[in-house]
Amino acid sequence: MRDQPTPSCSSLGRALACVLPSPLCAPLRAAHKELHRALTLAFSLATTHRRPVTLQPLRESREGHLSVHLPMDVRWGRPAHVPLPPDLANTGWRGGRPRPITVMPHRAATANVWFLHHGREALCLRLGLKGQVEILRYRPLLATWTRA
Numbered sequence: 001m002r003d004q005p006t007p008s009c010s011s012l013g014r015a016l017a018c019v020l021p022s023p024l025c026a027p028l029r030a031a032h033k034e035l036h037r038a039l040t041l042a043f044s045l046a047t048t049h050r051r052p053v054t055l056q057p058l059r060e061s062r063e064g065h066l067s068v069h070l071p072m073d074v075r076w077g078r079p080a081h082v083p084l085p086p087d088l089a090n091t092g093w094r095g096g097r098p099r100p101i102t103v104m105p106h107r108a109a110t111a112n113v114w115f116l117h118h119g120r121e122a123l124c125l126r127l128g129l130k131g132q133v134e135i136l137r138y139r140p141l142l143a144t145w146t147r148a
Contacts, residue, residue, distance in 0.1 A: 107131035
């Protein structure tokens, strides 16, 4: 079993990530844009039509449902070598297949966590109940999660 990084190690990694920026790989950059586009569209449709809209990975779009399409070489889930973000480590969250996210009018949503990965890099989309969106990026060389 892999040891979790110590708090001082992870805070040092986050500090280094600020000083040593590096771009996302092209496939994850495209996936990041697709996640942002899909969430923006879902919130807009839910507000405009005053009805819930569901975001689903790997499904076809239909009324009330939007699908999220990723580049061919980006995969759903969190690889075993990538640790959970620090605030998810003790929550009992295990990962696995992404579940649909339902977005309600007035920017409310069902909370969910989605992981995407390409090689050693990973993204974590976290959506809160009040519609707050956070996308984190795993930096393998620094062994830390930072905002994407």
